[in-house]
Amino acid sequence: MTSMVEITAPLEQEGTKAVVRNWLKQIGDRVREGDALVELETDKVTQEIPAPCDGILSEIAMSDGDDAAPGDILGRMSVEAKGVAPDAPAAPLQKQSASSAAVATHYSPAVRQAAVEYGIDPATLKGSGRDGRVTRADMDHALDAGKAHSSAPASPPATMGQPASSIQVDGKSRTVPHSAMRLAIARHMAHSLASAPQVTAVFEADFTAIMRHRDSHKDRMKAEGVNLSYTAYFVAASVAAMKLVPEVNSQWHDDSLEIFEDINIGVGIALGDKGLLVPVIRQAQELSLQDIAARLQDLTSRARSNTLKNDELKGGTFTISNHGVSGSLVASPIIINQPQSAILGVGKLEKRVVVREVDGVDTIQIRPMAYVSLTIDHRSLDGHQTNAWLTEFVRILETWR
Template identity: 50%
Template structure:
């Protein structure tokens, strides 16, 4: 009897490729064992074994395109008994390579981490001479993923000290600049493909406003004093959801015969992953969530994004997107490319103190306020300037009139 292994449907059309098989044909697997890694332009996800048995057939091999529902392989059940995954002894696991020794002789881990490494992870560990026992695995059951290795390579370099008896991770030391080509990885290629298609399909137009965050800052400080810590992004998401009432088409998308307006406000928030690009996890039905719930959801999504633990469902189904590019120091970015299939994207620049003129007691006054530029880039097929400006006016009004905590 055979059990089919298929690409999960939850990718909702996101193009994926097979990154690596974690088991070989003829190898025993237990139910829910990580079986194969799939990679999209947004996430890498593991497909677990749907049943215990023996992997009898691989139909989509490494680098093959994997559309939702596609048949990946088959597991024979009743013909073999899954065996526990072997672990390397503690002596081997904790031993560090001697000076000049290739890590292939110690490519194992202790009992806290699975020793089964995917081919791509094994190649990366060998390439960068990294001891896997020094990497915290974020995959299922603590298994090391390729993102874990990439993160280790980016954040630290393994240096041998004390005559080679120890290996510790140290911050990279600044070196003289040397130009070198950077090969494309799959995520970068998919991001490029999506960006080009989005610009080609949708005529982009950007409107610029300015927002005073004084009321939000006061509310945020008052909550913090009560032990409730929220990011400014939580306020931005909540205000964006509330502003949709003034121009519902901004929460829609262009179709050949109509403008399809989403029944829920599902807001994606761009999250940078360093040199690996970015992902856009989605706060589902943000319009029905309280401010505190939005904050909790954002914290969870951001943490899992940076740990490489997002699923296809976490990054799909968005109806509107926010690019909080100001967190990296940018005052203004325009146009910000609209997420394909959406009508608009909100950009929020760096929050900084600026001198502004306000009317106080009937007189003009020069004040210092926390200000940020906010932009709305729209698909001009879906909405016009009047709706764009009305939405931004309402969005800024919500932020500037945030009630006291």
């Protein structure tokens, strides 16, 4: 005798949904409790869903590319009663052979639900999923395309400056489906700009002092397995500036400003075309420069190897975007990571000619300089606080001992 056990998407995950990316087992495979069954890609990380018990994978309910909300059923397992030989799995409810015209095409629950809600026959679409399967994203795109088509005038005027529903080109193009991470970033950025008035202030910082300090200590730290990066100094200087202007480490509420005692600093880590992650260094106010450098090294390594835990991406109260590593001098605005009140941007480090006073005489010198910016939620902060924070941040960097 056998019973069925559901395989479900985790109730606790970063964001409100995930996307099925890859089944690691096939229908009929015998698995042990804890064996990885399927990969889910959330807007932040990819995680493996383990088998809830010993048994046989008997059904795959969601295919590659399907959206999986917390608690959704991904598949089912056949579990044998003790002392009873397992039954062979029933005819799988997974995708059926597409080569036979007599067999109905399989669509995931998400696609079937969209078909009912949108009134769109998935058979009319070209799928972007594995083996050409239609995904929920394909259904969403078809709905959006239909809305754009129905709302466009029959003969749109060719008016310069008027946005068109799509770009018309004579040459070839290709369509690249958005990843779950890219869609999540897009929604998050649009929400941030829509919800908060954002203002950016830009200062200039001389990196001479921290470069000297780093040159004096990096070999010792390297011998201890720690890479001393410039970003570690940015985190430490941010902590020092928060002591002077604690309101920067805050969140706006309609009836109050919540100022956090713990300084949990998220650091943006680019993942190439995939997007970016923002792991959080918690209670940075309690850490030394070497501790910060070690945390950064660990988080960066695991972000790029896709082994971060969801909890390591949550709870940030302030964010640093070191956009200069990719070559930009200034980026404005660097959109706030909602619901935080501010985000620091650090531009490209380069040698510049500057004027410095020596013994009362102006001198022309070549110094390592970078632009640093603070984008603020103008509901939470004003220009006075913004400039005071940046002044202290720059002072700490330029007088580092």
